[in-house]
Amino acid sequence: MRGIAPVLVAGLVAASLVACAPIESAEFRVVTTTTQITDFTEQVVGESGSVYALLQANQSAHSFDPSARDLLELSRADALVMNGEHLEPWVDDAIAASGFTGSVIVASDPVSVQSRDGVVDPHVWTDPKNASKMTQFIADSLSQLNPDRSDAYRRNAAKYEQQLSLLDDWIRGTLDQVPAERRLLVTNHDAFTYFVSAYDITLVGSIIPEFDDNAEPSAADIDALIEKIAQTGVRAIFAESSIAPKLAQTVAAEAGIQVFAGENSLYSDTLGARGSGADTYISATIHNVSLLAQAWGVAPLPVPKELQNV
Ligand SMILES: [Zn+2]
Numbered sequence: 001m002r003g004i005a006p007v008l009v010a011g012l013v014a015a016s017l018v019a020c021a022p023i024e025s026a027e028f029r030v031v032t033t034t035t036q037i038t039d040f041t042e043q044v045v046g047e048s049g050s051v052y053a054l055l056q057a058n059q060s061a062h063s064f065d066p067s068a069r070d071l072l073e074l075s076r077a078d079a080l081v082m083n084g085e086h087l088e089p090w091v092d093d094a095i096a097a098s099g100f101t102g103s104v105i106v107a108s109d110p111v112s113v114q115s116r117d118g119v120v121d122p123h124v125w126t127d128p129k130n131a132s133k134m135t136q137f138i139a140d141s142l143s144q145l146n147p148d149r150s151d152a153y154r155r156n157a158a159k160y161e162q163q164l165s166l167l168d169d170w171i172r173g174t175l176d177q178v179p180a181e182r183r184l185l186v187t188n189h190d191a192f193t194y195f196v197s198a199y200d201i202t203l204v205g206s207i208i209p210e211f212d213d214n215a216e217p218s219a220a221d222i223d224a225l226i227e228k229i230a231q232t233g234v235r236a237i238f239a240e241s242s243i244a245p246k247l248a249q250t251v252a253a254e255a256g257i258q259v260f261a262g263e264n265s266l267y268s269d270t271l272g273a274r275g276s277g278a279d280t281y282i283s284a285t286i287h288n289v290s291l292l293a294q295a296w297g298v299a300p301l302p303v304p305k306e307l308q309n310v
Contacts, residue, residue, distance in 0.1 A: 028146045029102075031077040033088050034061045035271040036125045037107055037134075039281045041081045043160040044139045048152045052077070054094075057273040060242050061087050062212050066094045074098035079145055081138055084108040087122035105141040107134040114193050121211050123268065126195035128171070131281060132164045166304050167282055168198075171289050175199050177298040184232055185292070186225070188240040188248055189213040191268035201292075204232050207247050213240075213269065222251060229255040236295040241265040241272065260291055282310050 030045065031052045032038040038053040045051055052073040054066060061083065066074070074080065075098040082088050084106035095104075110133045111124045124130045139157035143150035175183060183201040185192065189208040196203045205225045208215050217225075229237075229251075236258040239245035245261035252259035260266070266288045272278030278287040286307065290300045 028079075028149070029073075029077045030079050030081060030142070031074050032080070033082040033091065034269070036131075036281050037081055037083055039271065040107065040125075040131065040135045040160075041138055041142075044135060044142060044153050044157050045149075046152060046156040048149050055270070057276070057279065058242055058270050060213055061269050062089070062214055064088070064090050066090070066097075070094070071098040074100045078102045079105055079142065081105045081107055081141075083122060083125070085113060085120050085122035085124065103141070103145055105138060107138055110134070110137045114197065116190075116193075119211060121190065121193040123191045123211070124194055125281070126192050126268070127198040128164045128168045128285065129198065130194055132161045135160055135164070163282060163306060163310060166306055167285060170301055170304060170307065171199060171285070174289055174293050174298070174300045175201070177293070178296045182233075182296060183292075184234045186229060186234050186237045186251075187266065187268070188238070188243045188245070189215070189268070191240065192266075202232075204228055204234050207237070207251055208243075213243055217247070222247075226251060226255045229257060235297075236260055238291065238295075239265045240268045242268065242270045258295065260295065264291055266291065280310060282307055 028049055029052070030041060030049065031054060032041045034055050035053070035057055038051060042051050054070050055061060055064060071094065074094060077100060079102050080100060082091055082104065085108050108122070108124045111130045113120045113124065115121060125134060135157050139153045143153050180200045184204050185196060185201050186204050187206050190206045190211050192203060195201070205228050207225065208217055209221055234257060237248050237252045237260070239248040239259065239261035245259070245265065248261060249259050267278055267284035271280065271284045278284040286303055293300045
């Protein structure tokens with residue numbers, strides 16, 4: 001009997017490993033909304049599972065129609081990770097239509113929100129410090145829901161938060177080369193409240209002066225903006241990758257200043273498509289800040305090694 005005991009034990013261990021393997025990650029399904037939320041969630045989940053993204057690059061989060069496949073994935077999901085603060089007004093309908101019964105993780109929960117005229121700006125992720133809080137919150141929430149993977153979630157989140165901290169340092173170093181009174185920004189829609197307050201930038205105006213990119217500016221709004229551009233000495237208008245740049249081009253031409261559009265747009269509500277060089281939160285933010293530096297006449301600091309190709 002003594003002779004076979006170790007074999008039996010080894011056999012039992014092997015059997016239990018095999019039995020355990022499929023229970024982890026593969027069976028824990030996570031669905032995400034925006035491209036930024038997808039990136040933060042994928043950073044947390046890492047190799048330990050897969051994430052199904054509802055929104056693809058260049059889609060607006062403010063208005064979205066889930067496909068039949070999206071609803072199917074949602075119906076099977078254990079968790080839905082979303083931004084919140086009314087960025088995704090279509091989510092309640094999608095949850096009802098799919099019959100989703102999992103847990104909803106609202107990633108903006110730990111962020112202190114800013115509002116104007118009583119309306120909260122939902123674009124909280126544009127400040128990397130908020131991105132870091134959101135990532136931490138996603139990791140904590142997923143850890144509670146799927147404790148088997150909590151070590152991996154927390155380890156992955158900690159590593160990503162270090163990168164976000166380096167990103168924040170790099171942005172600060174790059175923009176500090178420009179005197180604060182010259183850090184003037186005009187964008188397409190109001191998507192950068194948190195970014196501008198983090199880096200002491202003045203948002204002179206937006207072509208669509210609303211947090212929602214579906215709104216239409218009036219002729220009087222446009223005239224007022226052109227007047228403000230002339231008064232403040234803004235050097236450039238930035239279009240956004242998710243919004244047609246025609247109005248931005250018209251305003252820039254009338255104001256006699258430069259317009260950054262097309263490949264030189266800012267990434268606001270969406271990250272870039274795969275292969276664009278801006279398909280992650282970190283690379284899209286580096287893209288944005290490099291453009292701002294260029295418009296303000298300074299060179300971006302060298303990008304730290306840890307932030308290259310991530
Ligand atoms: Zn937006």
